[in-house]
Amino acid sequence: MLQIKDLHAGIEGKEILKGINLTIRPGEVHAIMGPNGSGKSTLASVLAGRSDYEVTGGSVDFLGKDLLELAPEARAGEGLFLAFQYPVEIPGLSTINFMKTAVNEVRKYRGQEVLDAAEFLKLMKEKMSLVNIDKNLLTRSLNEGFSGGEKKRNEVFQMAMLEPRLAILDETDSGLDIDAIRIAAAGVNAIRSKENATLVITHYQRLLDYIVPDFVHVLYNGRIVKSGGKELALELEETGYSFLKNEMNIA
Amino acid sequence: MNDGLSTIEQQITSDYKYGFTSDFEADQAPKGLNEDIIRFISGKKNEPEWMLEWRLKAYRHWLKMEVPEWANIKYPPVDFQNIIYYSAPKQTKKLNSLDEIDPELRRTFEKLGISLDEQKRLSGVAVDAVIDSVSVATTFREQLGELGIIFCSMSEAIQEHPELIKKYIGSVVPMTDNFYSALNSAVFTDGSFCYIPKGVRCPMELSTYFRINAQNTGQFERTLIVAEEGSYVSYLEGCTAPMRDENQLHAAVVELIAMDHAEIKYSTVQNWYPGDKEGKGGIYNFVTKRGICAGVHSKISWTQVETGSAVTWKYPSCILKGDHSVGEFYSVAVTNHHQQADTGTKMIHLGKNTRSRIVSKGISAGVSHNSYRGLVSVAKNATNARNFSQCDSLLLGDRCGAHTFPYIEVKNNTAQVEHEATTSKIGEDQIFYCNQRGIDTETAVALIVNGFAKEVMNQLPMEFAVEAQKLLAITLEGSVG
Ligand SMILES: Nc1ncnc2c1ncn2[C@@H]1O[C@H](COP(=O)(O)OP(=O)(O)OP(=O)(O)O)[C@@H](O)[C@H]1O
Ligand SMILES: [Mg+2]
Numbered sequence: 001m002l003q004i005k006d007l008h009a010g011i012e013g014k015e016i017l018k019g020i021n022l023t024i025r026p027g028e029v030h031a032i033m034g035p036n037g038s039g040k041s042t043l044a045s046v047l048a049g050r051s052d053y054e055v056t057g058g059s060v061d062f063l064g065k066d067l068l069e070l071a072p073e074a075r076a077g078e079g080l081f082l083a084f085q086y087p088v089e090i091p092g093l094s095t096i097n098f099m100k101t102a103v104n105e106v107r108k109y110r111g112q113e114v115l116d117a118a119e120f121l122k123l124m125k126e127k128m129s130l131v132n133i134d135k136n137l138l139t140r141s142l143n144e145g146f147s148g149g150e151k152k153r154n155e156v157f158q159m160a161m162l163e164p165r166l167a168i169l170d171e172t173d174s175g176l177d178i179d180a181i182r183i184a185a186a187g188v189n190a191i192r193s194k195e196n197a198t199l200v201i202t203h204y205q206r207l208l209d210y211i212v213p214d215f216v217h218v219l220y221n222g223r224i225v226k227s228g229g230k231e232l233a234l235e236l237e238e239t240g241y242s243f244l245k246n247e248m249n250i251a
Numbered sequence: 252m253n254d255g256l257s258t259i260e261q262q263i264t265s266d267y268k269y270g271f272t273s274d275f276e277a278d279q280a281p282k283g284l285n286e287d288i289i290r291f292i293s294g295k296k297n298e299p300e301w302m303l304e305w306r307l308k309a310y311r312h313w314l315k316m317e318v319p320e321w322a323n324i325k326y327p328p329v330d331f332q333n334i335i336y337y338s339a340p341k342q343t344k345k346l347n348s349l350d351e352i353d354p355e356l357r358r359t360f361e362k363l364g365i366s367l368d369e370q371k372r373l374s375g376v377a378v379d380a381v382i383d384s385v386s387v388a389t390t391f392r393e394q395l396g397e398l399g400i401i402f403c404s405m406s407e408a409i410q411e412h413p414e415l416i417k418k419y420i421g422s423v424v425p426m427t428d429n430f431y432s433a434l435n436s437a438v439f440t441d442g443s444f445c446y447i448p449k450g451v452r453c454p455m456e457l458s459t460y461f462r463i464n465a466q467n468t469g470q471f472e473r474t475l476i477v478a479e480e481g482s483y484v485s486y487l488e489g490c491t492a493p494m495r496d497e498n499q500l501h502a503a504v505v506e507l508i509a510m511d512h513a514e515i516k517y518s519t520v521q522n523w524y525p526g527d528k529e530g531k532g533g534i535y536n537f538v539t540k541r542g543i544c545a546g547v548h549s550k551i552s553w554t555q556v557e558t559g560s561a562v563t564w565k566y567p568s569c570i571l572k573g574d575h576s577v578g579e580f581y582s583v584a585v586t587n588h589h590q591q592a593d594t595g596t597k598m599i600h601l602g603k604n605t606r607s608r609i610v611s612k613g614i615s616a617g618v619s620h621n622s623y624r625g626l627v628s629v630a631k632n633a634t635n636a637r638n639f640s641q642c643d644s645l646l647l648g649d650r651c652g653a654h655t656f657p658y659i660e661v662k663n664n665t666a667q668v669e670h671e672a673t674t675s676k677i678g679e680d681q682i683f684y685c686n687q688r689g690i691d692t693e694t695a696v697a698l699i700v701n702g703f704a705k706e707v708m709n710q711l712p713m714e715f716a717v718e719a720q721k722l723l724a725i726t727l728e729g730s731v732g
Binding site for chain 1: 678679680681683684685686687688689690691692694698699701702703704705706
């Protein structure tokens with residue numbers, strides 16, 4: 001469903017992604033790990049279509065479409081979702097209103113009927129219980145004054161609402177307490193299916209106990225330098241990233 | 252990021268949606284202003300002698316006055332001799348039903364989305380529609396009449412309730428108050444009059460749509476609202492004007508009077524033609540709005556959503572004379588392209604235990620300038636006066652300007668005056684966040700702006716809040732790419 005080939009991207013003339021290759025098939029869960037500053041969030045942003053990043057080479061195919069040609073909102077319409085590492089605050093706009101607009105815009109894009117208030121409420125209730133989020137949070141200004149964990153939980157809620165084909169979770173576990181991680185993982189697992197895929201960016205093996213990945217990749221200095229099964233995450237937890245420097249120096 | 256912002260500005264292409272003109276025959280005065288023109292206007296309206304004298308007095312005073320220049324706005328001088336001061340759509344006989352209205356006029360209203368028929372009654376809105384200078388239709392007057400409420404055009408009020416007009420006209424905004432109020436006093440052509448008798452709660456929103464239509468027609472309405480003891484009224488004024496190349500002058504005067512325990516809520520949605528992208532054309536909106544809380548425990552609340560006009564100069568104010576009276580000012584002012592707005596309020600605390608609250612939200616895009624100018628004044632005898640002011644500015648792009656000019660004059664040391672101000676920018680990251688959820692940039696800006704303005708929008712009567720939200724979005728269309 002997602003094929004990234006030799007993707008190069010950067011910002012203000014500085015290259016950050018230096019040739020990424022990654023294929024994700026429907027039904028798979030991939031995890032990306034890697035040291036701070038290695039380019040994980042950059043990869044997520046480039047896939048989501050953030051315009052500050054300039055793509056300087058390579059290609060990305062998403063469900064048969066040239067992803068890089070699509071506007072960010074069209075990517076969302078096609079089923080790409082990004083749970084942000086740093087969710088943005090919008091004063092005066094409640095998550096409910098935000099989601100009502102988002103769900104209906106995405107439905108319009110997909111040629112589906114927009115939901116009326118009652119239908120929307122029904123969907124919302126269903127997803128709220130799925131990710132165990134408090135209604136009060138959803139009536140407050142989007143992310144404004146939310147705790148770190150609340151913001152992340154809100155991202156998971158939004159993901160559940162939008163039912164994406166490919167969800168990218170950028171350190172959604174950071175800041176979550178253990179119970180919340182379980183709930184977030186349950187949210188991800190609930191929408192897991194043969195058709196959908198998930199790309200989890202994380203620093204901690206712990207999340208992967210709940211969202212068990214089919215593949216783990218190590219991103220270092222703008223490249224995927226190592227890929228393996230879920231045991232790679234355990235290995236990294238033990239050894240850290242110091243091996244990378246040695247390996248890279250030899251290479 | 253840079254790329255993002257320049258597309259933001261390139262895309263400023265929103266067209267004014269209400270830019271059409273209707274061509275019914277106008278019955279109008281020749282261009283220019285002199286005593287004969289004033290006599291012509293007064294004569295057309297069949298006014299009593301005292302009214303004509305009042306106008307002439309204002310005119311003679313106006314001749315001695317100078318155009319105010321202290322506001323943070325720039326525009327070429329207005330040629331007051333190049334304006335037509337009276338223009339009325341031809342309409343010979345009094346209308347008994349809406350079906351008798353000139354079909355062209357009907358279509359104009361329809362394009363504006365004002366339906367004068369049963370729908371409005373069902374939604375509980377009485378409309379006194381003003382096209383150019385003559386009020387053409389007043390609905391639900393009978394229903395209101397049963398409660399003793401008077402809601403009619405100013406011209407009719409002068410004929411039918413001269414004692415009330417004589418008593419209150421110019422009592423809050425004296426004809427000599429300022430250049431434009433003097434001009435208005437001399438040449439005002441119509442407007443609305445509203446009288447709520449003692450103890451009556453007006454059961455519906457009273458609403459007037461003003462519309463400037465014939466070319467080169469200045470519009471000078473006068474609105475007067477009197478709320479007697481213990482009464483309540485909510486009044487909404489909404490405006491749209493068709494597209495024009497030449498600048499048109501609009502200088503209205505609004506006076507509100509609230510007696511003991513009375514409350515007046517006055518809401519404005521102003522969407523006059525702002526001029527084109529290059530700053531050509533557009534309405535000059537120089538308005539004097541003032542209310543007096545004359546009685547104890549009275550309350551006046553101004554809510555305005557200002558999205559139109561090339562130049563706006565407007566400070567709806569409250570004189571808090573009665574003890575325990577309350578004044579409120581809620582404002583959203585949006586400027587785009589070359590629009591300039593200098594708006595705010597004056598809260599004059601005279602009585603004891605008076606309170607005022609100011610919430611101003613300025614939104615600037617393009618190369619526009621948006622200024623808040625507010626005065627909070629506490630007189631020597633106004634013990635325990637309280638004021639809270641919140642002035643927030645939101646910038647779209649980096650070529651526009653937001654300015655805040657708060658003036659505070661306190662002569663009583665029991666007063667508590669608080670002022671808070673913030674300036675923020677719509678962030679690319681906010682827009683991207685929305686984009687990522689499938690929301691296009693236009694809609695994202697509308698969501699963010701409406702969020703920013705929410706506190707004020709919440710003050711609008713329900714029926715108009717939706718319309719006002721749409722207007723914000725229309726005004727800012729294409730201002731962020
Ligand atoms: N807007 C930007 N301007 C300049 N440099 C940037 C920008 N965004 C990212 N970078 C740089 O690109 C590199 C990769 O950043 P990125 O956020 O992708 O790392 P990451 O792998 O997600 O790190 P972390 O684990 O800390 O979240 C870093 O060196 C960062 O400083
Ligand atoms: Mg990151």
